[in-house]
Amino acid sequence: MKSLVSPELEDYAARHTTPEPELLAELCAATQAGMALPQMQVGLVEGSFLKMLVALTSARRVVEIGMFTGYSALMMASALPPDGRLFTCDVDPEACAMARSFFARSPHGEKIEILMGPAKETLPRIPGPVDLVFIDADKTGYPHYYDLMVEKVRPGGLLVFDNMLWSGEVLNPADEETRALVATARRVQDDPRVENVLLTIRDGMLLARRL
Numbered sequence: 001m002k003s004l005v006s007p008e009l010e011d012y013a014a015r016h017t018t019p020e021p022e023l024l025a026e027l028c029a030a031t032q033a034g035m036a037l038p039q040m041q042v043g044l045v046e047g048s049f050l051k052m053l054v055a056l057t058s059a060r061r062v063v064e065i066g067m068f069t070g071y072s073a074l075m076m077a078s079a080l081p082p083d084g085r086l087f088t089c090d091v092d093p094e095a096c097a098m099a100r101s102f103f104a105r106s107p108h109g110e111k112i113e114i115l116m117g118p119a120k121e122t123l124p125r126i127p128g129p130v131d132l133v134f135i136d137a138d139k140t141g142y143p144h145y146y147d148l149m150v151e152k153v154r155p156g157g158l159l160v161f162d163n164m165l166w167s168g169e170v171l172n173p174a175d176e177e178t179r180a181l182v183a184t185a186r187r188v189q190d191d192p193r194v195e196n197v198l199l200t201i202r203d204g205m206l207l208a209r210r211l
């Protein structure tokens with residue numbers, strides 16, 4: 001992933017963000033050491049922004065599509081009330097094993113339920129209404145995930161899509177993944193059920209709020 005802002009500015013932003021809890025710093029180090037694509041992790045700034053969105057929407061039920069080793073899930077779960085629930089989907093058993101081991105050590109881990117298997121199959125099992133959906137899995141699935149989840153989000157709730165600028169590739173879509181991201185942005189833009197803003201945080205975050 002090509003950084004849209006300079007590494008110096010990313011670092012400055014991180015240094016002016018509430019520090020990472022010790023367990024998340026450890027998860028970050030374990031992911032760097034043990035996983036082939038550690039850069040998939042959202043990191044401190046985006047993770048903290050997701051946590052803030054959960055807090056600002058007073059969310060009690062959150063859905064995540066694309067858990068990986070669990071960084072964004074733990075960040076969001078830490079803003080849920082004790083009886084809040086976060087359902088998170090993934091297909092990778094190795095990433096899931098690492099996520100589970102860190103959830104077990106977190107006071108927020110009990111709020112998290114992992115749904116293993118392709119999200120197209122597991123998402124229909126999650127009953128609505130939900131307060132916030134974070135979409136960060138296979139890019140070609142994004143339009144379908146939007147269609148599956150938009151009606152389950154309560155009015156005032158949020159759908160949040162990651163990687164919506166795709167290192168700038170969206171300006172010249174040349175492959176299936178990029179075309180799916182562009183199609184998702186258009187679908188959201190044309191949908192009267194939501195209002196939306198595309199933010200240039202990290203690799204681009206699209207926020208769609210249910211009306």
Ligand SMILES: C[S@@+](CC[C@H](N)C(=O)[O-])C[C@H]1O[C@@H](n2cnc3c(N)ncnc32)[C@H](O)[C@@H]1O
Pocket residue numbers: 040041042043065066067068069070071072073089090091092095117118119120136137138141
């Ligand atoms: C970018 S990573 C998610 C990063 C995570 N949000 C974090 O901050 O650590 C994308 C994840 O989506 C998962 N994934 C890919 N295709 C999927 C599918 N069809 N259903 C569910 N998960 C999928 C991958 O296994 C991978 O772990």
